Amino acid sequence: EAGVAQSPRYKIIEKRQSVAFWCNPISGHATLYWYQQILGQGPKLLIQFQNNGVVDDSQLPKDRFSAERLKGVDSTLKIQPAKLEDSAVYLCASSTRLAGTAYEQYFGPGTRLTVT
Amino acid sequence: AQSVAQPEDQVNVAEGNPLTVKCTYSVSGNPYLFWYVQYPNRGLQFLLKYITGDNLVKGSYGFEAEFNKSQTSFHLKKPSALVSDSALYFCAVRDISGGSYIPTFGRGTSLIVHP
Numbered sequence: 001e002a003g004v005a006q007s008p009r010y011k012i013i014e015k016r017q018s019v020a021f022w023c024n025p026i027s028g029h030a031t032l033y034w035y036q037q038i039l040g041q042g043p044k045l046l047i048q049f050q051n052n053g054v055v056d057d058s059q060l061p062k063d064r065f066s067a068e069r070l071k072g073v074d075s076t077l078k079i080q081p082a083k084l085e086d087s088a089v090y091l092c093a094s095s096t097r098l099a100g101t102a103y104e105q106y107f108g109p110g111t112r113l114t115v116t
Numbered sequence: 117a118q119s120v121a122q123p124e125d126q127v128n129v130a131e132g133n134p135l136t137v138k139c140t141y142s143v144s145g146n147p148y149l150f151w152y153v154q155y156p157n158r159g160l161q162f163l164l165k166y167i168t169g170d171n172l173v174k175g176s177y178g179f180e181a182e183f184n185k186s187q188t189s190f191h192l193k194k195p196s197a198l199v200s201d202s203a204l205y206f207c208a209v210r211d212i213s214g215g216s217y218i219p220t221f222g223r224g225t226s227l228i229v230h231p
Contacts, residue, residue, distance in 0.1 A: 042221030107159030
């Protein structure tokens with residue numbers, strides 16, 4: 001079984017530029033998550049999808065971050081414009097379970113973003 | 117509000133010795149509790165979870181964790197550590213009574229197993 005795929009693995013941009021990350025979850029997984037992991041901290045959930053609908057985006061900075069999962073499969077996370085404090089690893093995860101259950105998540109390798 | 121604490125930034129143990137990685141939590145209702153492991157340049161991997169029932173939960177790679185409601189703890193344990201267990205370990209909690217689907221992760225504990 002193929003795991004969660006993410007691209008790119010690394011990205012360096014200047015502040016105020018835009019960036020997009022892509023995630024392809026495990027086949028058949030209905031639920032998809034985006035996390036931000038700042039160095040020295042645990043992952044922080046940004047947004048959770050179930051199929052192509054948003055379950056929770058209460059921790060997503062909507063003035064600059066956006067995410068979509070149009071066909072209920074792969075997803076993109078965008079930052080526009082980027083700030084220095086957005087430097088982090090962005091993790092995508094998926095789960096076969098429905099939101100609200102005691103799910104375990106399967107994580108991708110992450111995209112390391114450096115904003116200069 | 118829910119929170120989780122991993123009081124140790126780093127745990128050092130000799131190969132073959134038992135290991136414990138500590139986690140305490142705070143929730144308003146009842147918790148779902150999880151442990152994940154992160155190897156360098158790789159995503160997090162699920163180890164084990166507590167939902168309900170037996171307080172001792174067994175997971176992958178010989179790890180286990182004990183849920184202690186009175187002490188609000190969920191410590192990760194392994195009877196005999198391996199060098200390959202060296203990694204970053206994260207505890208996570210979700211308050212199933214809170215109406216939120218958001219898990220909260222701890223800051224992580226770096227486990228170093230010396231040969």
